[in-house]
Amino acid sequence: MSHDLDEKLARVVQEIERIEKTRTRFGAVMRQVKQDIDISRFPAAAEGIATPEFVKRIDPVPLKGLTIAGIDGGLVRREFHSVDLVITRGVAVIFRFGFKDGPVVDFFPDPFPVPNVGYDTKPLSAIESEQMATLERVSTELRVALSVLEKFHTNIILMDGSLFFHPRDRPSSSSEAYEKFQEVLALYRQLYTKASKSECTLVGVVKDSRSTRVVNLLGDILPHLLRDPEMFELMRDIDYRGLLRHSRDCDILDTFLDEGERTIVFRYATELTQSHNALDDLLTWASSIWVTYIKTARDDLPLRVEVLARDDPSSIEVVDRTLAALLPLSSHHPEYGVPAPIVEADTRARITNREAQFVLDRLVVLAGPHYRPLEKRRSRNPFGG
């Protein structure tokens, strides 16, 4: 048994070593050529990309005088036989940078808001239940963002996660969750409209993006670049196609992006078109969301950053200005390049098991002695596990 396992693990190790070696060699080549890549030379591949340069250095700006909010939501789901509970909490932290030692911070609605409790008594499928819970969390976050836009004068609002719903969260029109989905879409529209009318820049910070937009771009342009004999020589014996096939944007960009560098800036809509599941009325807004990756910390993966900006030539300036403010917020820890307001919001929004248990205990107390919320069998195995 242990001999078999070791053999299998050894094969995995071999594969990892091979990929890492390829990745390192690929990164070394890309470091040499990244500044020379001109995307505008490849019109077919560059559709939806607003910048000709493949990478660009961003200079951080002082934060004095800026007000930057971070918004995050927490979610805990508890499934019972009679009712599914969704406990969510949305919180905004508003950092005002002055001349003092550190930011002055306000919280909305409170430093530690009481969680919202949603429930569903209809028998949902596992996927629907998952979608319902996520939509509940997203709607909580969007409502907090709308309130912040109304009640605070902020320069930038950082949302933890994408500015657009994920295709996986879109239920079918016959689903019990569809109504909730419509509600979330309405909130998105309100947020985009309100943000675009204000002077505040709405930003989505995606910590662990699974997107492959840049990887695909590289897959498209590298064969052209390799026509250059010098480049061909550099890339010889590197299985870049295999590498790109198995990599996500963040993984591949981590091999050659330096701290303070961003990649191309592209429209969110170009990704939606590829997945064919966007709603037409939101496509307009998706065209105003600009996406880029920026390396904020030396030893951390690049961050995917989405910025809502007007669909005009000034939009890239807005993106770069936003990134210039994002850098000093994110570059304090060499291995964790997440902006401080997001870190703070994440901590405050998180719902601990103890808190969730408190809600459940309270539910039982209020429901009286006859009510016993029976957890799913897998959760109450008498032998644990």
Place this chain on the structure above:
Amino acid sequence: MNTENAGSQRLGTVICEDNSPNVMEFSFVVEGGPDDIVARRGQFVGVSTDAGVVIARVQDLVRRNRYYQQVEAVREYQSKGEPLRAIFPTDRWQITVAQARVVGLWANGQRLKPYFAVSPGAVVRSVDEDVLAAFLHLDMENGLALGTLDHNQVVFKPSLSRLLSKHMAILAMSGAGKSYFVSVLLEELLSRTREQGRIGVVLIDVHGEYSYLKSVTPADLGLKGDCFEVEHVRGSHFQIPVQSLSADAIGAFVADMSSVQVRDLRRVVSEIRKTSPEGYTLKSLVDRIESDDHIRGNTREALASWLVSLDETGLFGIEAAPDLRSMVRPGKLTIVDLSDFISLKKKQIIVAYLARELLYLRRQGKVPPFLMILEEAHQFCPESRYELALPRPQIETIAREGRKFFALLCLISQRPVKLSTTVLSQCSNQVILRTTNPYDLDHIGRSSEGIDRGALDAITTLEVGEALFVGEVVSVPTFVKIRRRKIEPQGVGSDLLEALKAADRA
């Protein structure tokens, strides 16, 4: 819910931890902002319950902040030279958790042993002044106002009876405020009215620290009339009447007189008392011994030698000075100033004589109840070197038997470890000021029943002028800030630099 204490300041909320709240301990999260100091170590706090107010004392305060829990993260975030506060609102995560030890349950005006745990979520408040005073057995009407409770704005007024009736020891390292505390105690004792009950005080002042009190008047203490009296007796003016001393009493002044020598001396003393009823001196006694043929040569020489040696102290004569009966009176302070003497033996002879005679007179009812305050007590009744401690048997006798007759002791020492264990164990009350010597601390811990490890540790951190009261005077060991004295000694400098400058000017 018991409504006692409900109006006090809200301090926090009881929380759950691994083993608390339990009957004897609980923790509470302290209210207020990150820079507010709402609860303090040593402070008494209360939790109102249906059964009464659970009273506890804050043992320790722990500050928590999730931003500083991961040391690696702190190091990395601060590696660029900026403090973590410059990046995150770290101050908003600061939480103070107070750990409190239950000292009792106050219910229906009585102190009970705690028998249940307070509930998590219960509100913790400061303790009402009245409740705390009653709980600690303070006497707010007739007690001695010695200071204020540490961190609770309650005047510490122990009852005179509880404080003094079973002897008291004042223990501290040098410079911790022993003499200052004694001054405050004396001010309070002198300020008492006849209705409150007054005690005669005999103060053995080894270093002349209290001689400034000889000129104090009632007006200095804000009193009217001649309600107290202070007599200052210089050691050099002290005279012990030889005819009042039995052979055993004289023998007690000599460390190693044998029983044969005492027997012979007893006979000689008996004879001279008959022939010289008007009194005699040690010189007369020596003459009588030298002319007595019944005493063997060696014994005669030894006795004569010892008596000559005693006579050379100049402490003995025919008349008693001062008169011990007039020395002890209600409301009177007699300061026996021994600072004239360098010889420890002379000091010991006077203390031994006073201790024996005062107890005797009190037993006979010839003097009122008195308090004998003994500075540098370890010099007079040490634990070891018995042969060099002439007054020790007399002091031990008062310690053992004196309280039955209200012949009371107040022993002061900076070396508790060197003080007779017999005497120390008879002192039901101890006032402990700052002490850092580990041997002394250990000795205090072993000789004090009411003192726990936490209180013992706190003794090392006491400020000058802070004291821990342990014993029958209070229901639980209590930290007290000693009040300022009303009369400051004039011309007594405690600062070396000032003394040097004054010397230079002269």
